Amino acid sequence: MAFAHLPNLIETRMAAAIDAETWTSGVTVAASTGAEIIAFPAIIVAVEKGTEDPEHSGNFRCDLTITVLGKVDPDNDSTFASAVSAHEAIAGDVASWIMTDTDAVASALSGTITGYTNELVIQSLRLDAFTRDINPSEGAFEDEFSVELYAHMDG
Amino acid sequence: MSIATEIADGLDELETDFPAAFVWNSTSYTCLAGSESRSVNAGEFGLEQNDDLVLIVQLSQFGVGSKPTERNKITFNSRSYRIEEIEKAPQDSFVIYHCTRSR
Numbered sequence: 377m378a379f380a381h382l383p384n385l386i387e388t389r390m391a392a393a394i395d396a397e398t399w400t401s402g403v404t405v406a407a408s409t410g411a412e413i414i415a416f417p418a419i420i421v422a423v424e425k426g427t428e429d430p431e432h433s434g435n436f437r438c439d440l441t442i443t444v445l446g447k448v449d450p451d452n453d454s455t456f457a458s459a460v461s462a463h464e465a466i467a468g469d470v471a472s473w474i475m476t477d478t479d480a481v482a483s484a485l486s487g488t489i490t491g492y493t494n495e496l497v498i499q500s501l502r503l504d505a506f507t508r509d510i511n512p513s514e515g516a517f518e519d520e521f522s523v524e525l526y527a528h529m530d531g
Numbered sequence: 532m533s534i535a536t537e538i539a540d541g542l543d544e545l546e547t548d549f550p551a552a553f554v555w556n557s558t559s560y561t562c563l564a565g566s567e568s569r570s571v572n573a574g575e576f577g578l579e580q581n582d583d584l585v586l587i588v589q590l591s592q593f594g595v596g597s598k599p600t601e602r603n604k605i606t607f608n609s610r611s612y613r614i615e616e617i618e619k620a621p622q623d624s625f626v627i628y629h630c631t632r633s634r
Contacts, residue, residue: 406576406577409577410574410575410576410577410578411576411577411578412577412578413571413577413578413579413580414576414577414579414634415634416634418576420576445576447634449602449604449613449633450602451604452555452556452603452604453556514575514576514634515634516634
């Protein structure tokens with residue numbers, strides 16, 4: 377069996393954990409590798425960087441971004457305001473999920489992924505920062521949550 | 532015969548020879564399909580589809596009711612598009628919808 381690289385482990389586990397939430401019904405959840413012809417609304421989980429801390433400990437401080445993408449264009453029988461509301465609802469759910477019970481999230485993220493033997497262990501996580509923007513080329517509202525994880529791998 | 536009627540007659544003939552339709556607000560409307568381009572490229576979120584479509588549409592079929600406007604969604608050939616730009620012909624005889632794929 378193969379060994380999963382840490383970004384793959386983290387992104388896959390977090391995308392699965394978010395996708396399992398009831399509020400992601402109808403929302404595409406994907407890792408940083410994206411999807412083939414992605415549909416909006418979408419949540420993209422991307423590990424930006426990992427640094428061993430302390431050195432030679434086997435523990436890594438990882439920076440991860442959760443991006444919520446909402447459609448700017450409303451449906452024909454809807455309005456711009458309704459498109460904004462739909463996006464705000466998903467962004468709020470992500471904020472609640474990542475901020476309310478970080479121990480539960482850390483526990484949900486820990487584990488293995490299909491096809492790989494090594495296990496991810498998340499010791500702690502915290503919301504580090506957030507930004508928001510409109511992406512005109514993609515026609516999407518973007519809410520970005522920067523999350524810091526402290527993790528190691530077993531096996 | 533007014534210029535609008537002459538254009539309508541010409542479009543009617545073309546629509547008979549090259550039948551096509553699009554769906555807007557759950558109703559099907561006749562159109563003349565202009566250029567239709569499809570492409571898939573690597574993008575910010577994986578593989579992205581960039582489809583463009585030009586439709587020539589007679590406005591008379593909408594009657595006095597509402598008509599498709601900019602940013603409205605339509606379906607053509609089972610694909611979802613958004614109207615990005617509308618060109619209007621003289622005397623409202625027809626319009627040209629420039630559409631792009633809608634996510």
